[in-house]
Amino acid sequence: MRHMLILGGGTAGTIMANKLARALDERDWRITVVDGKEEHYYQPGFLFVPFDIYRMRDLVRPRRQYLPGRVRFILSSIDHIDAGKKKVVLANGEALRYDCLIIGTGADIHPEQTEGLLDEGWGRSKFDFYTPLGAERLARFLKTWQGGRLVLSIAEMPIKCPVAPLEFLFLADAYFTERGMRDKVDIHLVTPLSGAFTKPTSSRVLGEFLERKGISVTPDFGLARVDNDEKKLVAWDDSEVKYDLLVSIPTNMGDPAIARSGIGNELNFVPTNRQTLSAEGLEDVFVIGDATNLPASKAGSVAHFESEILFEKIMEHIEGRAPRAQFDGHANCFIESGYGKGMLIDFNYETEPLPGAFPLPGVGPFKLLGESAINHYGKLMFRWVYWNLLLRGVELPIANEMLMAGKQVV
Amino acid sequence: MQTAILGGKTLALDADGNLADRKEWNEEVAREIAATEGIAELTPQHWAVINFMRSVFEKEGDSPSIRRLTKESGVDTKTLYQLFPKGPAKKAARIAGLPKPKGCI
Known part of the structure; x- marks a missing residue:
């Protein structure tokens, strides 16, 4: 029996657990998620709390509720990762061996x-x-x-x-x-x-x-x-x-466990291959979401786009297939601009945010790098999409790779 | 595309105004970029930072952050801001002929 160990049950870790639980044979693979906190917060909602638009209690759900039944959830912080011995040591000293490790431990303010x-x-x-x-x-x-x-x-x-x-x-x-x-x-x-x-x-x-x-x-x-x-x-x-x-x-810094493991940079972010999402220099270790040092935004949309690629990479890795999938740094962010309006930006490693229409070129309905009421509703609607579709790891009607169609080069 | 006359040659710049091709860089080019940034003379301390940035870029494909410069180049943050006013990482990268550090997205 092989062991898929996921550190962090936030946006990235939860999506990966859901995707892998559907794809990996239960007779071959155990899946475990470790997180130090019971509550899963919808972080994009924090912005609205100071202005009384959302209340904090409307933004929190139990983490376990979003993990599939076959996934074991361990409520514990992590002491360190020993990549040489392929094990993770928890705060109480218990060691978990892994065959494949996904680091999704996020970032926090300091x-x-x-x-x-x-x-x-x-x-x-x-x-x-x-x-x-x-x-x-x-x-x-x-x-x-x-x-x-x-x-x-x-x-x-x-x-x-x-x-x-x-x-x-x-x-x-x-x-x-x-x-x-x-x-x-x-x-x-x-x-x-x-x-x-x-x-x-x-x-x-x-x-x-x-x-x-x-x-x-x-x-x-x-x-x-x-x-x-x-x-x-x-x-x-x-x-x-x-x-x-x-x-x-x-x-903003990565998890202190990253520093204790000696695998992070000066801000405790893990050096990550920008196309394959594997941890640089570590075998069978992948990194996703805010925990990486990638030159992409630290945002849920990036974690979501990364999850599509990481899922492919892990399946290629497990099945011994030739590597194909590559991450392009895609990010897509609604920007709330006040008075019931919002903007939307769509960009990747190479292409900066440009004006235009999204996701259908020339049609929209969303307007890129410009203000509209529908962008604002897109942002509000996204909270529902997050809990009901995104975390479940189901396909969203948005292309995974950033597309130039519909963008105006200025 | 923007260009600038540096070291007696017309060189292409990227969207951020940094050298488009870092192979065109040499010490004379560095001194001329520094002058346009209001740094009249590049001291040994400036060069220590510039060379550190180039070696990190060579190895890792991106320039280091201010935090890493402080930790590893042997120059403290306060001094970095005196050497390269208003943004040491950005300014030192430009003078070193490197693209703007990607860390700041």
Whole structure:
């Protein structure tokens, strides 16, 4: 009996467990998922919690409910992976041997990596919205806030869902406008990037959006520390930005178990082959989702596109077939822009987000890199798609490889 | 496609304004790119960072992040920002004739 071991029961791990449970013969393979937490959160929903659009309790389900019956679920954190001996040691010392290992341990925020960020005021004038607790505390705070300078600060790249900070700003603009206090709030973005986003065309389009909404930007800001006495961000070059309310996207890092295993980079992300998704230099080990070091967005859509390829790779590997499938870095993200509208971007390793129509070229119904109400409904509908289709690993009506048809080259 | 006259030759640039073909790079080209970035002189410390970036790129196909530069190049973050103001990883990659680091998507 061979053993397929999946570390992490989030988006990536759950999809893989479902796909493999259907494909692998029960007489030959056992499948195990290990995760340190019982709850599965719909993370794209966190963004809406501070603005009272979603409540956190509507975004959480039991992990086990989304795993097939034949899959064994172990509730435990991981001590380390011993790839040489092909085993994983759990927190209680128990060792699990594997024949094939999938690392889907994700990424988390690490505010302790920035001097002064976690000290005095964390949860009172400084918040995150990447954790259930952070998003809920911010929602409570915003209800009675009288206004002032709201600064959204990105500590370091890469971050999960690189468009989330922009969506937060767009939603904040709409939220304060609807409450009749937009004139009392100065909304400001502080980023280590040279503009609003990473790639040239979308950075320009999204930058114009920010400008139109009266949101100012300090680019190229390498955050060194937070000065809590004077409530200001200080950069490595000593430039400063004052805040009344700080919404922080702290440094994102991979699981500490990756560091303990000695298989990660400086941020505990696992060096991963960008086409095959195998862990560089490790035998029978694959990596998926936010845990990789790939130059693709850390987002559920990427984990989904990766799962299609990884499933093929693992079946090729097990059946000894010649390798064919290759990952192209495909990502597809809805961007909530406020007032019931949204945008959509579609891109991969080589092609930046471009304007156009999606998924049917020239028809849509979704509009790429432009604003429309249907994009917003697409985003809201996606929560249902996530729980009912995506996690189950069933085919979605979206091509796995990014297509140029329907995109305008600018 | 954008071009720039560097080291006496017209060289193609990519969409980010970095050298399109890193084989066209040499120390003179590096000094001229640095000048356009407002760095008048490349000191031994600049070269240590540039050479570290090129060796990582050669091996791994991508330039290192600021965090990795700090950890492995022997130059601390504060100094990196003094050497290459406003984004050491981006700026050092450009001067080293490499594409913009992919880590920042």
